[in-house]
Amino acid sequence: MKQSGAQILIKCLEEEKVRAIFGYPGGAVLDIYDALYDSSLKHFLVRHEQGAAHAADGYARATGKPGVCLATSGPGATNLVTGLANAYMDSIPMVAFTGQVATHMIGRDSFQEADIYGITLPITKHNFLVKDVKELPRVVKESFHLATTGRPGPVLIDLPKDVCQEKTDLKYPKVSQLRGYRPVLDGHPEKISEAAAAITGARRPVICAGGGAISSGSSEVLRQLAELCAIPVTTTLMGKGVFPENHPLSLGMLGMHGTKYANYAVNECDLLITIGARFSDRVTVRADAFAPKARIIHIDIDPAEIGKNVQVDIPIVGDVKRVLEQLCQVVQARTETEEWSAKIREWKDKYPLRYHHNGKIKPQFVIEQIYEVTGGNAIIATEVGQNQMWAAQFYTFTKPRTFISSGGLGTMGFGLPAAIGAQIGRPGETVFNIAGDGSIQMNIQELATAADYKLPLKVAILNNNYLGMVRQWQDIFYNGRLAYSDISGPDYVKLAEAYGAVGMQVTRPEDVRRALQKAMQVEDRPVLIDFLVDRKENVFPMIPPEGTISKMLEE
């Protein structure tokens, strides 16, 4: 039976077991929407295409399954761009579909034509412009394969309107055959033994785990290796939750706003085992002074990450989980572990993360209260800025896929739509978006989406009436010249109510907990709590850009 391109697309998505599509209609995708109308596929109508991209991203982070979004040509497609760049920087599996003007109209500056294929070349793992409906099934198959295997990432498929309308027979391929794409999965045995020997012989080893450790599902084997060899574990922002932060071996997060003890440990270690991480400048701060005393083992699925930012001694290319399993099979436990463990304990006791109470609501206190009220079992999305760093510092993450935050791109406005995606992907869980007052205003329209689908997610705004992180940098590096960082907002209680959500405002520390408890009881709609926090609070510790640990700023 011949079917239209649009119908074929929907069938292919069903074959891929897609459960949720985040999208927004328009002229060029009307055929796809028409086909969706008859389908059992669940489509979620957002209020801005950026919201669709971030929701698909949040869905993918929370579930490990590819997120799918759909937008029309021209402005619909360009509205996805930030979301794609965001997913690309954080290696999140996503497949984005955009409508395009009909093939014979391409290149004529037709109405709502944008070269989204060209625009997204550098911000997707791969992309396609489908010019013949017969190619569509193969392209969809390849896209899901590319998005979810190797180093995951977003893939975009641009679909001209006539391709969606043309009819053909559907033959969905079982496997994708890409001769230029064969990710290496097993670590090279020689390198594995070399690494194993280095670990056994190390006196002061540290593991640094990143997002790749989460996407490969490595938490358990990572824990096995760490415990077997008594290796303290720090994580990057992207790695949060892959190793329980209440574990005695946990060092929390490292880097610019990392714990003092994680940064000390990395600075003093003689062996750094970096796992599924890419030595970003927010981690190394100054790459040439990073882990100065250490030999470095770097385990990553992407060969291009080896030696890109930091020279490494033992590179192992492969799927992180498999490599760790290989390592665990051959590595011998370290014998003299006590000295290093004692040192780590000493640093942890001496330099805990802290803040001071002063009668105002401290943003860190709000985060701690969220941790307590949720029993540490929530999925925490964040916006970007101070709110994000405090969430990372003061919520104790113990499970992978529970911290959903824009790492590489640092996209304000990510948190709310990402929380929506996470809540849809994991309906039974408590989902919080820890927000800043600046960021929340970037995609606030998605509150309508959340209310529409009766999502019980909670938005906690740490409202400092500032673009706080900008204000902090201006105070520290620009002599307190606060150029345009003092920002106002609406009456959030009214706003929430107008959207059909529950709105609360909290102005005193003693009311924080009660508000959170009240929020936890709401099950049929979103809750937004406006916490008026101490305006001038800064995120510490902080290693200034290009600085080293000796330049660390503290409260």
Place this chain on the structure above:
Amino acid sequence: MFRTLTVLVENNPGVLTRVASLFSRRGYNIDSLAVGQTENPSISRMTIVVEEGDKVIEQVTKQLHKLIDVIKVSDITEEEYVDRELILIKTDADPSVRGEIMQIVEIFRARIVDIGQNTLTIEATGDEGKIRAIIEALRPFRIRELVRTGKIAMLRGSRFNTVENGN
């Protein structure tokens, strides 16, 4: 140092853009790039000459590999290979120097392919060294225009650089 990479790519629209934008985005210096279909019409071969140090070349190679449309990347700089480039040179040539230019053309086994009132257009093919030498030899006569194809290269003997054969 100049490095010669041969890159087998899917003959897809957009592949040249992908490769070119990779170079510009990451700030790698391309000296020349020549591209065309291979014996297999679904595959194109690019010969890319890059002027970079070892560390950067390693990154270039890996980043190229990472492109889905790139099937194979080989750095053949240290290998035995044949390379050729075609150039056209239009030089000033009033009658008094034509004889001299023709001698040079003879020596390099090049050809004169066009004559203007006061110009000669010379076609030359050859490896890197020969091309460099003929340009230098003609420079004193004042080169007015120069077009070159970029280098193409192939391994010597019965060694192959195809999808099926080794690395």
